[in-house]
Amino acid sequence: MKKADLIHKKQYLIKHNNPQAIYHNQWSVVTYYKDIDCFNLNPTISQKHISKIMDIDNISDPEKCNCSECKKGYSHKSDCAVHNEPAERNGVCDCKCNQN
Numbered sequence: 001m002k003k004a005d006l007i008h009k010k011q012y013l014i015k016h017n018n019p020q021a022i023y024h025n026q027w028s029v030v031t032y033y034k035d036i037d038c039f040n041l042n043p044t045i046s047q048k049h050i051s052k053i054m055d056i057d058n059i060s061d062p063e064k065c066n067c068s069e070c071k072k073g074y075s076h077k078s079d080c081a082v083h084n085e086p087a088e089r090n091g092v093c094d095c096k097c098n099q100n
Contacts, residue, residue: 001053008034017051029056069093 006012011031016023030039039045065075069082069090074097076082081091 001055003047003053006032006034006053008032011056012039013054013056014039014045014050015052016045016049018049021049025051 001012009031011029013027014030015027016025018024030045032039033041036043065078065083067076067083070076074093076093076097077095080093080095080097082093084090
């Protein structure tokens, strides 16, 4: 993601790249202010000290399954039939996650 693509007052995840700083190679959630071209109203976080910028809205939760079935709104158990592949064909939900 390029700095020119960033949206004013939106949160982003950035990876710091400043060997002199204690936070080198660490990730931070920051807000970008396009009108003054800085993160968190802090001009010391410059583009040259950022190795990666990610849109925080597009980051998936590592604790949740992100398969096409689970993205429909239910979190299926790991042994549910919707997760049979590659050993067998995926089947119909048998974990009852979508039933009250």
